[in-house]
Amino acid sequence: MAQQLEVNLVEPLQLGPVTITSRLIVGTGKYETYEIMAEALDASGAEVVTVAIRRERLLDERGRSLLDFIDTDRYTILPNTAGCFSAPDAVRVARLGREILQQLDNPGKDWVKLEVLGDKETLLPDPVGTLEACRELVADGFTVMCYTSDDPIMAVRIRDAGATSVMPAGSPIGCGRGIANHAAIAMILQMLKDRDHGGNPDYPVIVDAGVGTPSDVTIAMELGSDGVLLNTGIAHAKDPLRMAAAMRAACEAGYLGYRAGRIAKRLFATASTPWAGAITHLPGE
Amino acid sequence: MKITVNGEELTLDTPCTVAQLMRRYDLADTASAVEVNRQLVPKQQHPERALADGDTVEIVTLVGGG
Numbered sequence: 300m301a302q303q304l305e306v307n308l309v310e311p312l313q314l315g316p317v318t319i320t321s322r323l324i325v326g327t328g329k330y331e332t333y334e335i336m337a338e339a340l341d342a343s344g345a346e347v348v349t350v351a352i353r354r355e356r357l358l359d360e361r362g363r364s365l366l367d368f369i370d371t372d373r374y375t376i377l378p379n380t381a382g383c384f385s386a387p388d389a390v391r392v393a394r395l396g397r398e399i400l401q402q403l404d405n406p407g408k409d410w411v412k413l414e415v416l417g418d419k420e421t422l423l424p425d426p427v428g429t430l431e432a433c434r435e436l437v438a439d440g441f442t443v444m445c446y447t448s449d450d451p452i453m454a455v456r457i458r459d460a461g462a463t464s465v466m467p468a469g470s471p472i473g474c475g476r477g478i479a480n481h482a483a484i485a486m487i488l489q490m491l492k493d494r495d496h497g498g499n500p501d502y503p504v505i506v507d508a509g510v511g512t513p514s515d516v517t518i519a520m521e522l523g524s525d526g527v528l529l530n531t532g533i534a535h536a537k538d539p540l541r542m543a544a545a546m547r548a549a550c551e552a553g554y555l556g557y558r559a560g561r562i563a564k565r566l567f568a569t570a571s572t573p574w575a576g577a578i579t580h581l582p583g584e
Numbered sequence: 585m586k587i588t589v590n591g592e593e594l595t596l597d598t599p600c601t602v603a604q605l606m607r608r609y610d611l612a613d614t615a616s617a618v619e620v621n622r623q624l625v626p627k628q629q630h631p632e633r634a635l636a637d638g639d640t641v642e643i644v645t646l647v648g649g650g
Contacts, residue, residue: 326648326649327648327650328648328650329650336648349650350646350647351646351647351648351649352617352646352647353647354642354643355590355609355611355614355616355643355645357589357592357609357643364645365647365648366615366646376646378646381649391619391622391624394624395617395619395624395644396617396646398617398624398626398627399616399617399644399646402615402627403615473650529650530650531650
């Protein structure tokens with residue numbers, strides 16, 4: 300029993316000042332109701348949840364707010380800069396997010412999920428703006444979790460700019476196509492985490508965006524990612540609670556699978572059962 | 585004086601601080617953040633930060649996002 304527990308162990312992941320055990324980070328957007336969101340967050344096992352910064356509603360009835368449905372003692376809130384298309388806007392939004400989180404005394408108060416996007420159709424990152432904003436936020440004391448494309452050179456540049464974690468997109472935000480370019484993600488992981496390529500095994504790389512299915516999460520983790528961040532894949536599933544549970548299991552499966560060390564791929568078969576002692580006629584013998 | 589709050593024009597007859605504006609919208613005790621003319625005004629500065637004619641104020645909060 301003790302051994303059972305040990306092989307299932309998920310090691311804690313250090314993200315700047317925040318330590319997490321669940322490798323799945325989930326968003327809080329696009330849910331049909333706050334109630335479904337709260338249940339899905341619970342089922343996902345996530346310890347970090349992303350949120351966005353938007354205008355307060357001043358004139359209409361305010362009603363219920365997101366924070367009524369997020370237990371801030373349980374979840375660390377990671378504010379994003381979604382909707383920012385320039386470095387100055389992303390820096391502004393990051394500072395506003397920090398100001399709100401300081402009031403909540405949440406452990407993630409100095410961190411931000413930095414997104415500087417290129418356009419509304421692709422929602423792909425603007426690499427120049429991303430790098431500019433990353434540098435400025437690091438200088439301002441932020442822990443920057445940086446969303447980027449799956450370009451390995453850009454990933455290195457973002458790490459060198461001082462980001463706490465590089466978060467490459469599997470595919471464009473919300474598209475559900477999963478890891479579009481396995482080789483690019485694998486290359487990023489080698490360059491940021493493998494000492495032979497100038498990396499550091501403790502440097503966290505989290506696949507963010509595009510994930511549609513549990514198998515997408517597993518693939519990201521099997522490639523050696525430290526975690527996966529997703530939102531739409533759960534929020535827009537027919538049954539978000541069941542999908543949240545599936546994503547959680549998939550993340551753990553990929554985490555353990557990567558660490559277990561996969562077998563080599565071969566073109567031809569290799570028998571699981573010994574030939575010795577077979578009572579049958581074996582072809583060619 | 586006229587100011588803009590979250591994109592809406594607002595006319596004020598008397599001087600107003602950020603703290604007073606927040607009370608006006610019943611937002612004094614909510615988790616929100618305020619920018620005046622694109623500069624963050626930290627909560628502890630709300631009582632002394634006076635608004636001026638033409639100021640653009642943004643009051644933001646947390647919403648669902650990915």
